[in-house]
Amino acid sequence: MKIFLLIVDKIRQIVTFRGKIFEKTRILSSFMNQKPVAVITGASRGIGRAVAIALAAEGYDIAAIARSVDSEGMAFLGNEVEKLGAQFFPVGFDISCTGCHKEVVANILERYGRIDILVNNAGVAPLQRNDILDMTEESYERVLNINLKGPVFFAQKIAREMTWLKNQIDNFRPVIVFITSVSADLSSTNRAEYCISKAGLSMASKVFADRLSGEGILVYEVRPGIIQTDMTARIKDKYDKLIGEGLVPQKRWGLPEDIGKAVASISRGDWSFSTGLVFEVSGGLNIHKL
Numbered sequence: 467m468k469i470f471l472l473i474v475d476k477i478r479q480i481v482t483f484r485g486k487i488f489e490k491t492r493i494l495s496s497f498m499n500q501k502p503v504a505v506i507t508g509a510s511r512g513i514g515r516a517v518a519i520a521l522a523a524e525g526y527d528i529a530a531i532a533r534s535v536d537s538e539g540m541a542f543l544g545n546e547v548e549k550l551g552a553q554f555f556p557v558g559f560d561i562s563c564t565g566c567h568k569e570v571v572a573n574i575l576e577r578y579g580r581i582d583i584l585v586n587n588a589g590v591a592p593l594q595r596n597d598i599l600d601m602t603e604e605s606y607e608r609v610l611n612i613n614l615k616g617p618v619f620f621a622q623k624i625a626r627e628m629t630w631l632k633n634q635i636d637n638f639r640p641v642i643v644f645i646t647s648v649s650a651d652l653s654s655t656n657r658a659e660y661c662i663s664k665a666g667l668s669m670a671s672k673v674f675a676d677r678l679s680g681e682g683i684l685v686y687e688v689r690p691g692i693i694q695t696d697m698t699a700r701i702k703d704k705y706d707k708l709i710g711e712g713l714v715p716q717k718r719w720g721l722p723e724d725i726g727k728a729v730a731s732i733s734r735g736d737w738s739f740s741t742g743l744v745f746e747v748s749g750g751l752n753i754h755k756l
């Protein structure tokens with residue numbers, strides 16, 4: 467449900483450039499959603515979808531991002547979200563298109579007037595697993611653009627909006643979550659570009675947590691282990707065997723809902739004195755053993 471925002475529909479900033487004074491005008495949505503709003507990237511399937519459903523159950527209205535909004539996955543998510551009494555706004559774009567970020571954020575703000583939590587989840591594996599000595603520049607750039615550059619600049623854009631919104635909304639508790647991977651810390655020689663992207667995103671999470679702590683914006687990293695999704699479907703047999711042999715101390719595949727629960731806990735404010743925290747959701751895969 468939306469309520470009319472009475473006072474602020476424009477703010478003006480004076481900007482100086484080479485001695486000249488410019489006036490920057492910021493147009494805001496004239497509506498402010500009553501419920502908090504969650505933006506989830508990569509929401510049409512797997513982990514992102516489970517996170518979106520968990521946040522809808524926590525009382526958030528949802529903006530769901532994926533490259534394709536016409537997919538079965540997006541339709542399924544829309545139904546689930548609406549069954550939980552939340553609003554659903556699908557947004558189609560490629561997170562690596564940094565030039566699109568401004569318009570996407572503007573569209574979400576036009577629809578809802580606020581963003582309370584961003585879950586930067588969209589990510590891809592390399593199209594082909596190659597030894598690091600055979601890794602191509604093309605694959606490196608694809609993975610780094612989607613998994614690292616896109617989420618970093620998307621978070622930057624939304625953090626700026628949150629910084630402004632916090633003075634406009636009572637009880638505003640802005641949060642940014644980065645979904646990285648155990649691969650931020652574990653080496654896989656046949657998908658180095660993925661590990662490098664996740665290690666970079668892990669540091670991005672730390673730096674955003676540091677910079678935004680004074681702004682009242684909390685930032686967390688969630689590191690999934692081996693999770694049953696489309697991403698791991700093509701290597702399911704390999705991981706079935708490895709998990710059976712004890713690779714994961716808790717001896718099972720992770721489920722997207724395991725990550726949904728972690729993000730739901732963050733969204734409730736259970737970790738409000740722990741900005742920068744890294745949540746390992748990997749069944750103990752993070753334990754280094756001798």
Ligand SMILES: NC(=O)c1ccc[n+]([C@@H]2O[C@H](COP(=O)([O-])OP(=O)(O)OC[C@H]3O[C@@H](n4cnc5c(N)ncnc54)[C@H](OP(=O)(O)O)[C@@H]3O)[C@@H](O)[C@H]2O)c1
Nearest residue numbers: 508510511512513532533534560561588589647693695697
């Ligand atoms: N599954 C695992 O074992 C595992 C483990 C650790 C970390 N993770 C991380 O968790 C995140 C989600 O993984 P998942 O397993 O749920 O993947 P998935 O099942 O392949 O789903 C990926 C989601 O991201 C969207 N997406 C892909 N590329 C995108 C792009 N360039 N721009 C916008 N959206 C994009 C996809 O929709 P479209 O195709 O329509 O764009 C889909 O909604 C990823 O960052 C992944 O690295 C996964």
